[in-house]
Amino acid sequence: MNIGDVAENTGLPAKTIRYYEDIGLIKPMRDGNGYRRFRDQDVHKLNFLGRARALGFTIEDCRTLLALYEDETRASADVKRVAREHLTQIEAKIADLNAMRGTLSHLIDACAGDDRPDCPILKDLGGKS
Amino acid sequence: MNIGDVAENTGLPAKTIRYYEDIGLIKPMRDGNGYRRFRDQDVHKLNFLGRARALGFTIEDCRTLLALYEDETRASADVKRVAREHLTQIEAKIADLNAMRGTLSHLIDACAGDDRPDCPILKDLGGKS
DNA sequence: ATGAGGGTTCCAGTGACGGGAAGGTCAAGG
DNA sequence: CCTTGACCTTCCCGTCACTGGAACCCTCAT
Structure with a gap:
């Protein structure tokens, strides 16, 4: 998937998606032509981020929440505290x-x-x- | 009055007061040494601005409100609309x-x-x- | 002479992007 | 083959209302 399709699917502007890559929230692959190639897991993360942002979490909170999301050994107490x-x-x-x-x-x-x-x-x- | 005294009187940080001059909200005089000299009318304006900002008005709204405040021929309808x-x-x-x-x-x-x-x-x- | 405590300007950073320029890439149509 | 238009890329500036800090000047007391 290219960035335009991902933007449409997630509802996030392409600019925002690039920004999220810039600050290390997602790490999409690259095609031979330099285009970003998004896998399902990237799209899933972006949806996660979109929902967290819609709840007003800061980007840094989102980073934390995403890390907890990916960590199978997390304690729900950590999530709840945030x-x-x-x-x-x-x-x-x-x-x-x-x-x-x-x-x-x-x-x-x-x-x-x-x-x-x-x-x-x-x-x-x-x-x- | 120098900026420090004005800051204390109005509760606004000196930085903010300088910023308000920068963007043309106030126009204090200058002493021979380059220090800003604030007259009562400047302090009064700053208090006005502080209260308007505390009510959440944007700086541009404040500019508008201040202009209306100074305009003896204003219509209260204009204020009310803002x-x-x-x-x-x-x-x-x-x-x-x-x-x-x-x-x-x-x-x-x-x-x-x-x-x-x-x-x-x-x-x-x-x-x- | 020195030090403290004012003041000055200017530059950079904040949060979370958005706008726009300058240019590379791709698929379709003439 | 060429062009057109829709994509994509990076890069830089602007937003809003300040805040922090550097580097420097002024004044007064010791």
């Missing part, structure tokens, strides 16, 4: 965003949104609360 | 993160987290659901 730490990050981000949303929607509700200059949003940002 | 668009982005992000959190916590709950290799997290990422 996942739990990531979950903690996600929850922290959600909390931050919820705080922003709360403040913002409050301010938006208070703003007339007409052609007059008075604006509680700017008033708040300006510190005159 | 804020609403940002709120939409935030809500989209929250939705994404909530979806991730749901899947992740599900998988984490299903994982024994012991020294055995069996792991529903990896099984899911591997596509064998």
Whole structure:
């Protein structure tokens, strides 16, 4: 399989696939003409990576998870720890965003949104609360 | 005021303040020795920027908001539009993160987290659901 | 004179790619 | 045989909002 077919199959852009090779996540073979040749195992890894990235894992987490995936002697505790730490990050981000949303929607509700200059949003940002 | 005092007053790192000057958000004066000299209006702008950034507005949004802030003839509708668009982005992000959190916590709950290799997290990422 | 503690500029790096240039390869059609 | 168009390759720059660090200047106290 060439990179275009793999891109279509995995849903990952060709650029991303090349990037993943660059940083050593996958190691496809090469044909005589220099084209990358992807075996099933490469495609499988890419699907793994795509799903892990979709769950928000960083590339370094993905590297770790992939290594655990390939290691038949892994302890599931190691996987779980990585996942739990990531979950903690996600929850922290959600909390931050919820705080922003709360403040913002409050301010938006208070703003007339007409052609007059008075604006509680700017008033708040300006510190005159 | 020199940059160090401004940094302390606003809570913004000196590096960030220099960056904001670089990209034209503020235009502090210069002393004879080349040091930046910040007037109250500069400090005020920086506080504005700090608060807007804390609400998650992009730098370009901040530029827009600052321009509106300075424009006595603005329409609050313009401010509100910027804020609403940002709120939409935030809500989209929250939705994404909530979806991730749901899947992740599900998988984490299903994982024994012991020294055995069996792991529903990896099984899911591997596509064998 | 020296040292500490400001300040300055400029360059490189972050994460995870995306855009685009310049060029090699391949299969099909005229 | 030649061309065309769709692939593929590498390489470098840009993103966003900074952060770190090097190399250097200024000021004041000892």
